[in-house]
Amino acid sequence: MKKFKLQILGIFTMILMSLTLFSCDQTDSSDSNQATSRFMVKMTDAPGDYDQVNVEVLDVMIKGNSDSGENGWISVGDKTQVGEGKIYDLLKLTGGTNIMLTDSLIPSGKLGQIRLVLGDENTVVVGGKSFNLTTPSAQQSGLKLLVNQTLMAGSTYEFLLDFDVNKSIVTTGNTGFILKPVIRASTMEASGVIKGVVSPAVDYQVLASVQKGENIFSAFVKIDDKDGDTTDGDGTFQINGIPPGTYTLTLTPNPTSGKTPITVANVIVVNGQTTDVGNVTFP
Template sequence: MKKFKLKVLGIFAMTLLSLSLFSCDDNGNDNNNETTSRLMVKMSDAPGDYDEVNIEVLDVMIKANSDSGDDGWISIGDKTQVGEGKIYDLLKLTGGTNIMLTDSLVPSGSLGQIRLLLGDENTVVVDGEKFALTTPSAQQSGLKLQVNQTLIGGTTYEFLLDFDVDKSIVTTGSSKYILKPVIRVSTMEASGVIKGIVSPAVDYQVLASVQQGEIIFSAFATMDDKDGDSNDGDGTFQINGIPSGTYTLTLTPDPTSGKTPITVDNVIVYNGKTTDVGSVAFP
């Protein structure tokens, strides 16, 4: 792991000079807004049936083209954490919560790929027991995500990396878990959001989902554990990265609750906007 971190630091050092040309002034303004764009990369979670899924993020990198080689990558991660890593529990990213991986000024023009570099301090908690998440050697160079977006100078772009936990963790038996990240990338400009609230909040898990063809977009509603804890959820849910269109929203409760799924028809999603379906209650 030390050798890998040094390699990341080397890449960062080589690109620091070029990135310094695209800095802000003392008032936080873009000094060169015709040749730079603001790029925000956030991460959220598609649901998974685990207690915790802890992922170590080392860096975020970008590349102008779609070439699969290792040349031409630029580090845009948090400069205080490049090569050090920060660990996030993906299962806390529910109810519309996400985390900002980077908010940077980058050269305008073609953006071919985003690269997410993960460390090896990844773990999963199952029934209260923690297990290491082994990362295959093929994934250690970083997960490359094709975006193929043209960045216009002076414009802000927000990319959302939706980490599909259920598909990303493979178990081989004998309590061995392997991390093979499956991430869907979307932009605010080319997708929309559905949000709402299960009210009153319930103490069982509720999955909010819509489907386009074979693709399912989903998120858990936050739960009220009925214990008075300040961390209890209020029943909110938010599904990100949905292409524009008309959908049927399905709210599926945990089977042990004894409740049956309910649907909300004709939910219209617009690119770059949030559709609020309001309060939904189980009978």
């Protein structure tokens, strides 16, 4: 009888230990699942040859994998910055200016894609006249940007969505314009920035660019408007999302200006930092 009682006690002890271990595993798994990373998305643009380019931003969404399907998307947009009626003039987001679309905590781990969802209230202003920007049906569900990055718990990740206005707007006639967003996504952790000022501020288009292999990273210089008002064009430029390395910066003026390109050698770019080349003077 005593032996039987000892066997029962042993079985009871094993069951209790098993339950305890299961509880610990569940707690550890829960804590792991709750690990988060700070996730920031900003939108910026390089100057384009328009008076205004107004886009309606409805949402920012993320997905943990690179699958092209519609399942698994999570909305993370800051509702004070995105949603119906949240319209931004991209040409005001130049020279280092940007708008924060979200600053939130998201589950750590694999981040496969970011989706920028645009609305229908998109317009372009040319010569003082406003025209609707129609959006192809294939892009109405949002522009998907592959990032494929692992977010570490407790770390901060800042993504910059850089519009290329001149490539994003397609002219279909004298009064027809289509919005086909061309956006490059970069992170401060994996890229750097070059900024500077063309002095004196010019009234013609100047392209600032650097090249790494076959890839060209560029931005237009903010120029004086056609009325000679320098408040909208201070000659600044900022090239975002550049891989680390040493570059030759080229400033290429519009051929009609009669000016020749200028180069600045040995510009060093470091991850997470901004390299300021200062004033660059055109003769």
